[in-house]
Amino acid sequence: MWVSLIGFMASGKSTVARALGEHALLDVRDLDTEIEDAAVCDTAGIFDREGEAAFRVRELAALERLPAAADLILACGGGVVETPEACELLRDRGAVVWLDAPWEVLRRRLEESYVAARPLLAQGWTDVESRLRARLPLYAATAHFRLRSDLAEPRELVSRVLTCRLRHARRFGSPTT
DSSP states (O other), rough: OOOOOEOOOTTHHHHEEEEEEHHTTTTEEHHHHHHHHHHHOOHHHHHHHHOOHHHHHHHHHHHHSTTTOEEEEEEEOGGGHHHHHHHHHHHHHEEEEEEOOOOOHHHHHHHOGGGGGGGGGEEEEEEHHHHHHHHHHHHHOOSEEEEETTOOOOHHHHHHHHHHHHHHHHHOOOOOO
16 A cells, blocks of 8 residues: 655655654655656656656656555645546555645745755745645645644654554555556
């Protein structure tokens, strides 16, 4: 079963995924890395050269290439929820956990991060905040579980995500296809 972490930029998906992998001894995949490896180009380069729509096509293709029956932790890009087929695939393959935080927290984290690796930040803070607001209902519709990533340290989030995984498996069973 997959445990897919969704959420906006700087919500903690990659950090929590790495910690989950270490704690639970599960394979960890970063969807942006999967896309970059297949394209032999970084995310910013794909956005510059091909645009966001082409990136979303690559994103769905990368998801489809991942082994459906694998036990893995998947850190998704913040915009994966903009592709309905990707949302359906994530939900079909396991538990989807939304790591959420208020805009003020996300903006502070983004200001402290490596901005060049995040192509959407070039649009300016107002546009980025608008994009977050537009995605909130998509995160809510896709996620089986929602966790506030600003209210707990990564170690505590690992425990909570593993609980979500167990609850999902009990409710829906483990997908096999």
